[in-house]
Amino acid sequence: MSSDALTDVALPAPSRADAEAADRADLLAPVLQRFQLPAGVIYLDGNSLGAAPVAVTPLIEDVITRQWGQDLITSWNVNGWWELPARLGDEVGALIGAAAGQVVCGDSTSVQLFQALVAACRLRPGRTVILTDGANFPTDQYIADSVGRLLGLQVIRCPPSELAEHLDERVAVASFSLVDYRTGELFDAATVTNAVHQAGALMLWDLCHAAGALPVHLDAIEADFAVGCTYKYLNGGPGAPAYIYLAQRHQARAELPLTGWNGHRTPFALDQDYQPAESIEQARIGTPPLLSLAALGAGLAVFAEPELCSGLTSGLDSIRAKSLALTDLAIAFADSELAALGVEVVTPRSHERRGSQLSLRMEHAYEVCQALIGRGVIGDFRAPDLLRLGFTPLYLRHVDVHDAMTVLADVLASKSYLDPAYARRAAVT
């Protein structure tokens, strides 16, 4: 494991032969075949939009031509459409340490944040503060502010590291991301959750940049709520439905604010008044987007592959080990080849504090990102000065990391990013 003290020691660049050897020994290598990826591209943005599974194409074709096309509305029963949000919820649950019956899929992370935050505040009446991280993804902060206005509560921004200064009997809920989307810092879920509980408050984790990339143990740490999207490391597809975790022990008393008819105890009784389902079904809202939901099934099915489930360690432990090997390799390369080119490694070096990405601070980060894309290396840019490279262990090889970092070193050394074509900003950056 590297440590911060190693930064200024000049090390030789990791060799491509070593990367090839690591790939030969990689038990997850066959999983790459489960994804459709274009030739000539090294995809380092699976933390923003995961790659398409091979199986999603026939699956969606079946949903459209047979289920929708032939079975029509009977599909809600005969093809299991009605059960799908909870069935896929359990599959997500298995990846985030949640026993069955505590997760459903649907809607977006933004919507699920609203649901979870309001429900958490209602479980702590009389408390007046919502804590969130000022470095949290914007939607997490915007939704917290809106819930604060709606319920007349104060929103205080503090990073998990400064939690102790703000935790008191006024706090209803703390809402943090397990992995910081910009820096890739991984927080200590158990310690933070425990501190929040000591103050009598509830813990809401946003798992967007964690689920599918590293083991999460929601039940074991006694988290109260969690939300996350499925289009990043879970490879559910663009705009795939999000999920919400509502711990079993809260299900009898929680009051979710979006009381759509799918969450009703007896939805087909078509009652005038809302009665929440007693199970996790209460967290359903309206009719789910079936095509997107079905596609998510193909993303989740990859995690049930034998390569990921067999062996001495569980699939997520293998995924985590490979993720750390990939980011270790990228960091070693950055230290030996990029430091002299003005690049700073922002992602924590210790394994305990690192998610599955590498964030590099540099001048002209936007233009460098575009120049990389021009050479088939797809990462992303996060304003104002970060190049963010995501490492999805399911479909990245060690040689991909080596080759991508080699291209990055070349782009920086040659200053090819100064080409005016790379300065143009598209709507999505």
Ligand SMILES: *Cc1c(COP(=O)(O)O)cnc(C)c1O
């Ligand atoms: C990706 C991400 C989101 C996305 O929210 P949407 O409602 O799907 O747009 C929210 N929060 C965090 C922390 C994220 O990383």
